[in-house]
Amino acid sequence: MNRVQVFVLDENILQTLLKTIILAGALSITWHYVYLLYFHPLAKFPGPRVAAVSNIWYTYSWLSGRYPWETEKVLKTYGDVVRIAPNELLFFTPEAFADIYSAHFKNHETFQKTNLNNRGGKHGGILFEQDPVRHRHVAKQVAPAFSPKSTRAKEPRVQKYIDAFVSKMRTHGSSGVDASKWCNWLAMDISADMAYNHEMHQMRDMKNSPFLDVLLGFNAYTTIEQVSKRFPILGKLKYMFIPFSRIQSMKAMNKTSREELQRRIEKKGDTENLDFFEQLVPSGRTIPSDPDEFRHLEQVATQLLFAGFEPISSWIYSTLFQLAKHPSCLGILTAEIRNAFDHYDDISSTALAKLEYLNACLEETLRLLPSNNTGLPRVSPGATVDKTYVPPGVTVQTSMFATTRSARYFRDPSHFDPRRWLNKQHPLYDSKFSTDRLSDVLPFSQGPRQCPGKNIAWMQVRLFVGMVLWTFDISQAPGTKLDFERDFITYGFWVKPELMVNFIERQKDS
Numbered sequence: 087m088n089r090v091q092v093f094v095l096d097e098n099i100l101q102t103l104l105k106t107i108i109l110a111g112a113l114s115i116t117w118h119y120v121y122l123l124y125f126h127p128l129a130k131f132p133g134p135r136v137a138a139v140s141n142i143w144y145t146y147s148w149l150s151g152r153y154p155w156e157t158e159k160v161l162k163t164y165g166d167v168v169r170i171a172p173n174e175l176l177f178f179t180p181e182a183f184a185d186i187y188s189a190h191f192k193n194h195e196t197f198q199k200t201n202l203n204n205r206g207g208k209h210g211g212i213l214f215e216q217d218p219v220r221h222r223h224v225a226k227q228v229a230p231a232f233s234p235k236s237t238r239a240k241e242p243r244v245q246k247y248i249d250a251f252v253s254k255m256r257t258h259g260s261s262g263v264d265a266s267k268w269c270n271w272l273a274m275d276i277s278a279d280m281a282y283n284h285e286m287h288q289m290r291d292m293k294n295s296p297f298l299d300v301l302l303g304f305n306a307y308t309t310i311e312q313v314s315k316r317f318p319i320l321g322k323l324k325y326m327f328i329p330f331s332r333i334q335s336m337k338a339m340n341k342t343s344r345e346e347l348q349r350r351i352e353k354k355g356d357t358e359n360l361d362f363f364e365q366l367v368p369s370g371r372t373i374p375s376d377p378d379e380f381r382h383l384e385q386v387a388t389q390l391l392f393a394g395f396e397p398i399s400s401w402i403y404s405t406l407f408q409l410a411k412h413p414s415c416l417g418i419l420t421a422e423i424r425n426a427f428d429h430y431d432d433i434s435s436t437a438l439a440k441l442e443y444l445n446a447c448l449e450e451t452l453r454l455l456p457s458n459n460t461g462l463p464r465v466s467p468g469a470t471v472d473k474t475y476v477p478p479g480v481t482v483q484t485s486m487f488a489t490t491r492s493a494r495y496f497r498d499p500s501h502f503d504p505r506r507w508l509n510k511q512h513p514l515y516d517s518k519f520s521t522d523r524l525s526d527v528l529p530f531s532q533g534p535r536q537c538p539g540k541n542i543a544w545m546q547v548r549l550f551v552g553m554v555l556w557t558f559d560i561s562q563a564p565g566t567k568l569d570f571e572r573d574f575i576t577y578g579f580w581v582k583p584e585l586m587v588n589f590i591e592r593q594k595d596s
């Protein structure tokens with residue numbers, strides 16, 4: 087009898103307890119949302135309502151592959167500062183860009199990197215390193231590899247690869263080739279050589295190396311990884327989104343990477359060309375026995391390989407895309423290059439640097455298609471960004487994509503028009519572009535974490551365009567109707583749609 091009574095009592099208590107828990111939960115969730123909407127330090131900033139209370143806007147925008155367009159849209163709708171996640175602000179103006187990325191103390195950035203894009207865990211290497219002191223150390227170590235002298239020394243090697251591209255186009259180019267593949271092969275062949283003296287032979291074999299296959303296959307996954315960092319519990323399920331075969335190939339790639347590194351370290355100074363690696367482990371130094379140090383080197387080497395590959399591949403691809411779409415610009419540029427050099431072998435990056443229209447076309451391509459679309463997120467130390475105080479701990483980011491396509495700063499912003507970059511003295515100069523904010527186009531970023539590869543990139547891309555247009559009349563293959571606004575998407579990097587281009591060897595006296 088007594089036992090039954092106890093049971094009834096327990097059930098009542100249990101029900102009450104359950105109701106209390108549910109009510110408390112509902113109240114605490116409601117309070118959490120009310121707090122985020124009305125009392126959070128960022129409550130006063132405009133933005134999509136859903137973004138103020140969750141990471142849903144951010145996640146959807148990234149997973150759709152249209153993040154740059156989504157940031158552009160919210161900046162147009164809500165103004166120059168938009169709350170895009172509960173603790174995150176997106177800024178629009180060039181002034182904000184300068185405040186965030188240039189701010190430093192003794193060359194250590196004051197707006198530090200977040201871990202959102204860090205794919206190296208505690209080993210940030212150089213690109214992902216969050217700690218400014220550790221970053222400075224490794225940046226100083228590799229800096230000599232990016233000096234003007236080292237850049238010049240790399241030129242013959244780069245020419246050798248572009249020669250190989252030209253030779254392949256003589257055989258295969260006249261009936262049209264897919265530029266998305268060839269740009270990847272060329273850029274990665276060069277980058278692997280520059281990073282650690284490794285010949286990948288993708289152009290020779292006309293197929294992706296296993297490394298490139300894995301990299302391309304993981305493009306969308308890198309987005310899942312960075313987005314999942316915003317959902318500590320759900321994020322643990324991220325591996326469900328990757329097919330098992332991909333995980334296996336990733337493991338195989340990491341293994342190859344390690345072996346490659348070991349091979350390169352053992353070679354020490356005994357390499358044909360000076361590569362980036364020589365800076366990290368100079369000939370006299372012993373191989374690191376500490377696994378942590380080895381892992382760090384592995385990160386840096388992989389990042390140098392990737393950083394030297396993807397933006398170059400995208401830049402040459404998008405230059406071909408823009409030129410093939412704008413035959414009048416292509417005609418002017420081709421004439422400029424052919425008038426400047428009597429012989430193919432005369433072409434050098436120093437001579438190409440003087441060609442105004444070439445530089446204008448390349449700048450214009452980067453303005454419309456910047457290769458880095460992560461928003462370059464940073465953590466505020468508690469500082470003013472373009473006259474707006476941002477409390478400490480808040481993540482801030484920018485959208486170079488939105489800024490450089492804005493009518494506020496550029497005339498006919500979405501038109502590819504290299505004339506805007508020309509000097510007043512140039513015969514094609516048009517004063518309608520005189521108010522364009524050209525110096526605010528900063529695809530290589532600025533400040534302590536800006537791209538150290540800028541000069542190497544310019545050298546490679548100038549050589550590519552110079553040597554290719556000197557040799558070939560190029561055109562978009564018939565039937566190719568690629569539309570940038572419609573057909574492009576980006577995750578960790580741009581997914582390049584098929585772009586069929588004809589490379590027809592020029593007639594002798596054209």
Ligand code: HEM
Pocket residue numbers: 212213214225389390391393394395397398401457458462529530531534535536537538539540542543
């Ligand atoms: C079109 C060509 C390129 C563009 C537009 C570009 C752009 C950028 C940008 C925007 C950053 C800053 C990333 C951030 O703050 O999170 C960066 C960093 C970096 N880039 Fe480039 N890059 C290019 C080519 C290269 C090349 C050829 C290399 C040579 C290996 C290179 C090596 C690096 C490295 C090592 C970093 C990390 C710098 C640091 O954190 O100290 N980049 N790049």
